[in-house]
Amino acid sequence: MNGLFIGMGLIIAGGVAAALVRSPKRAVLLIGASALAQLCILPVVSRVLLGGAPLTVSLHFAGPVGTALLLLDPLTAFFILIISIGGLLAAVYSHSYMQMYALKPQYSLGGYYVFMSLLIVAMMLVTLVQNMLLFLIVWEIMSLSSFFLVSFENDKEHVRRAALYYFTAMQIGVAFLIIGFAWAAWLSGEPNFAALHTIRATNSSAATIIFILLFLGFGTKAGFLPMHTWLPLAHPAAPSGVSAMMSGIMIKTGIYGMLRIILSLGLPADWLAYLVFSGGLFAGLLGVMNAIGQHDLKRLLAFHSIENIGIIGMGIGLGMIGMVHHLPFLTLAGYLGALLHVFNHFTFKSLLFYGAGAVYANTHTLSLEKLGGLMHTMPFTSALFFLASMAISGLPLFNGFISEFAIYIGLAKGVTTGHALLDLTAITGMSGLAFIGVMAVICFTKVFGVVFQGESRSTPAHPLPEVSASFLLPMFFLAGLIIFTGLAAPLVLPVMKPAVFQFAADADVYAQLEHIYLQLSRVLWLFGGLTLFFILLRTMILRRKKIAQFKTWDCGYQAATPRMQYTASSYASSFQELIGKALPVQKHLQQPDGLFPETASFESHSEDLVERFLVRPLVQTLQGFLRVFSWIQSGRTQHYILYGLIFLILLIVWIIGVRS
């Protein structure tokens, strides 16, 4: 495991070095260090991932931590692989993206690179550490370093607000974790995760509550329903490289936590499986429904993260259901789908956020209603964004389909096993997943159509050409991964085998799955071949023909302007009318007034149901209660010193008087 530690050290060193050097090219230091770190990390990780013996390191700490176990098993190796590659890509991307802040002294680029390297290493440690207390410490380092990255543009009010919201959400999440872990450690008497399963045998009701507490805590990080409300605020506020890293990698550490708990604690109650599955389904539906109503590109993508975490949750839930009913096919298909989707979501969501960043770097806006026609000035970014849009919609030939197919086939198999509840769940799940897929198609045809296709809605003075290579390089790499996973599923499945086998080691059933995927892949290759054939056929037919270029058919109207194009709101409106109250749209209308109206405006935006009916009332109630204590916060330094003094005196009195 030494290679892993050397790699982590290199990344930190690179981040610190990039902070110390004051050059516009300082990101090169972090990139170089990360690239070197790959050479150290990847051999170790891939050996374990492919089924090598798990590696352990035991550390002894004085004080409450005690013996801390660091474990590199296939599951951890899978996550570290994603973190390691994703970190490098984010560093490469930041090299160019952060140039727009280089000349503004109010932004601390040095801090950016330090916290970025810290975040990468903290995420790796989160997946390694098995000791509960040490886990909480590295978990907090991860949350804090990402908090500083989110608050990078802290001179803007909305960024500060988003960063604080994120910080609060993370603290609430970690509070669940602290209670859960403290209770678990107290019951099992052991500081490491491995001992958790003893609780299930001795005290199953406590185990159930601990399970729920930990799932709530990890769910907050993952953006799982109903703790997802920080995502649509934090992702748009952060610089795009950070958004990609947070959405593509960091929220997956929450998924990792859930999987680790399932592995170590087991399933204390059967109904939890159905709860997780339906939670995932609702998160998926709600996430994509909300995404359709958004007008800010990165906010929209953040809602899609909620959707995809929901799909991963469906996979985990399916796997748990398989464990409950002892159906290894469901277990393997569910966890395979979940893990594959973790990887796939990393590829296409990072690519989408990088694309959004490229759009922002060139146009300085992310508002869908102002963009348009970027296809003509940014052909590479557009094509890559198009690819990722198809992948995230789960369409065949791309990787999103591969992971969703595992969940589908698991559900289809679940229908045939003869449990009434499972039948109901599976069919609801299948049609729900189909609904999620169609809504993703609606959303991404909207985004792509409005941002990249057609004509520009606001004519910029100097339309900028395509972004530089350092923007495009990570995007091309991710696009390669998307296509590879989409077409070479039979090569990917053996790699996933050791990690999935940690949940249920059934070689026969996995061979069945592999066989299904082999058949699927053959058909996909045939489809690819057919597509190529018909593209060639079209070219052949048109080769000798006269092709005239003309403007778009305007139906006889001669004075069409780009502003008359279908906008994001108009595209989404027919669907919004259909689903009605599930997606409340708020309208702000200022009507023209009087004979000579001066101003008139109309604005509409959709609202998250959970935010409106759960989070906001809860926060308001809490605020009402806490206001009682507001007199304590006087804002004067002297008073706070006095509080400290009183506390110290009370402490001394307690130690001297009470304890002795």
Add this chain to the structure above:
Amino acid sequence: MKILFTLFVYLIAPFLLIGLVNKAKALWAGRRGAPVRQPWFDLVKLLRKGEIISRTTSFVFRLAPPINVAAAVLAVLLVPLPRQQALLHFPGDFVLFAYTLGLARFMLVAAAMDTGSSFEGMGAAREVTFASIVEPAFFILLGTLALVTGDTSFADIFRSLNYSAGYTVLVKSLGTIVLFIMLLAEGSRVPVDDPNTHLELTMIHEVMILDYSGPDLAFMHYAAWLKSVVVITLLANLVAPSGIGPAGGFLFFSALFVILAFSVAAVESLMARLRMSHVPQFIFLMTALAITAFVVVLFFRYGRI
């Protein structure tokens, strides 16, 4: 037989369907109508022509026609001839079937958005909105059939359907209506969409391909017609009686094909296109019937709901 059937579906059925529907509609209205072969002539004529392509468009606009055809061609290969194995089959093939059609829809809609025309945007928005009702209903129906039969691939499901319990008659009849509505919705027929309309504001499918001309338009038409034939094949699979051989299956399919063509024409002659805001209600009928079928199955299997 399988090869022969596939060739029939590719080369004759799409044109025959449109030709028959148009002929039947004309006769109903008291006209003589174009010959049944007319769609062939139209397509050949389009393939010979040159093209006008909008300056606003990009590679998406050029890729959409071939990909649509490829998707429809693949969909045909995944659906079996009644009482036979499909050319391509594996567990969960119906998922790939639905998603392949989804990919075609994505390209079609993206191509419509590519022109920057608000009419085409309008058509695209309607297309995806209605699709969002059709696809979940399709999965409820297929899930129910999988529940009845215990199989997870098209051919196995349809084969086992006949050897299942008596209540499958109920499931079959409900499924027939579901698939017929799917035929009207996916085939862009009245009352969902009107293929004959000439007012852009009221169109769905036709308006999305408004900027296509020449061979590209031929590709688009062919893909759309083929998709309708695929849905008819599914319907034939669902209702075909057991014990008919491959030849019998082919005959059965042909008979049903003609009946359905006339049914579509009858619907088109007897009623007008629904108001846009009422179309979702009509398609929701699919969902309602599919759920009913599912509840029926649950009731008969477990004796309670």
